[in-house]
């Protein structure tokens with residue numbers, strides 16, 4: 048099947064998300080001839096996945112520096128970023144050199160952040176190798192690292208020069224990680240493209256596999272939602288906030304679990320919470336909330352979280368980036384595909400919504 052290209056605009060340098068099997072050949076073109084040196088940032092656990100990337104760049108004449116980092120969320124720290132700055136400095140990286148991030152969303156968020164901050168910004172090309180990375184993390188230019196105080200608290204907007212989604216990398220992804228990516232796909236369905244929900248409901252089992260009947264369409268639709276939203280609001284001054292559906296509670300759970308709980312799983316719980324907030328504030332009916340629970344459960348995502356965690360989660364939500372001062376702001380739904388902001392919900396409303404997800 049030929050590659051699909053989805054354009055992302057809204058910046059002085061529009062770029063494409065290329066989706067297909069065997070798209071590695073496009074990489075040198077995205078890096079361009081100007082870059083003498085290229086740093087390939089990848090999880091140490093994904094050496095086999097990074098090897099052909101490094102070979103392709105070397106064959107194109109670049110001096111390649113493989114920069115392995117800890118796996119997954121363990122790499123998304125200021126300390127790992129500082130270590131990479133040191134490695135770039137030792138290699139003499141200049142503004143005409145480039146970074147390539149290969150891996151899941153944690154690795155591409157880190158690689159993007161290092162590219163955004165090194166010399167105040169060098170080009171980065173992202174090669175997501177998880178479902179979540181392809182449909183969400185690598186697209187849109189949000190980069191960052193976590194701190195002890197919260198998720199993604201340090202970061203920058205730094206759009207990539209291009210995104211290569213090689214579907215051939217997905218079969219080796221553990222099923223649990225694949226399913227985490229489905230949470231962001233389902234999110235895109237609830238906030239903007241309900242056909243996504245129909246496709247998952249048509250074949251929930253297939254949705255959990257790279258070879259599923261609707262996999263390609265699910266990926267392309269989710270990328271199209273993200274591309275459309277970020278093209279209109281790169282810096283999250285308004286509409287981009289809808290991409291945070293489920294994330295206010297989701298990020299609070301990730302922090303409570305010391306970043307060992309998969310992002311997509313936390314967002315799944317967060318979406319049920321946001322749906323309950325929507326229902327309890329009179330915006331949507333119980334059937335739409337049930338659709339959240341049913342569709343998430345049908346692909347193996349969690350829909351509840353420990354009752355006793357609530358005081359801690361409430362505290363954690365205070366650092367959410369959508370908050371303004373002491374006022375918490377949540378993405379909720381006015382209807383399917385019609386997201387809205389709920390600002391400053393009462394304590395009673397929040398408590399009631401959490402009781403509905405507490406297990």
Ligand SMILES: NC(=O)c1ccc[n+]([C@@H]2O[C@H](COP(=O)([O-])OP(=O)(O)OC[C@H]3O[C@@H](n4cnc5c(N)ncnc54)[C@H](O)[C@@H]3O)[C@@H](O)[C@H]2O)c1
Pocket residue numbers: 090092093096118119120123150151152153154156176177178179180183184185186187188189190199216217218219220221224227228231310311
């Ligand atoms: N920047 C954004 O807009 C954005 C959007 C959504 C999520 N995120 C971030 O993305 C992160 C989650 O990303 P994730 O779900 O990809 O998790 P992840 O990056 O932690 O990767 C999950 C696991 O999959 C492994 N893996 C990756 N590709 C593989 C492959 N092809 N074969 C075998 N194993 C493979 C990794 O080594 C890791 O162990 C979170 O930090 C989240 O905050 C960012």
Ligand SMILES: O=C(O)C(=O)C[C@@H](O)[C@H](O)[C@H](O)COP(=O)(O)O
Pocket residue numbers: 183187189198199231283287288290291294368
């Ligand atoms: O791209 C966005 O905007 C998003 O909110 C997408 C989210 O799925 C993603 O997890 C993002 O990293 C969350 O950003 P944050 O600003 O809430 O840290």
Ligand SMILES: [Zn+2]
Pocket residue numbers: 183231294310314
């Ligand atoms: Zn997310």
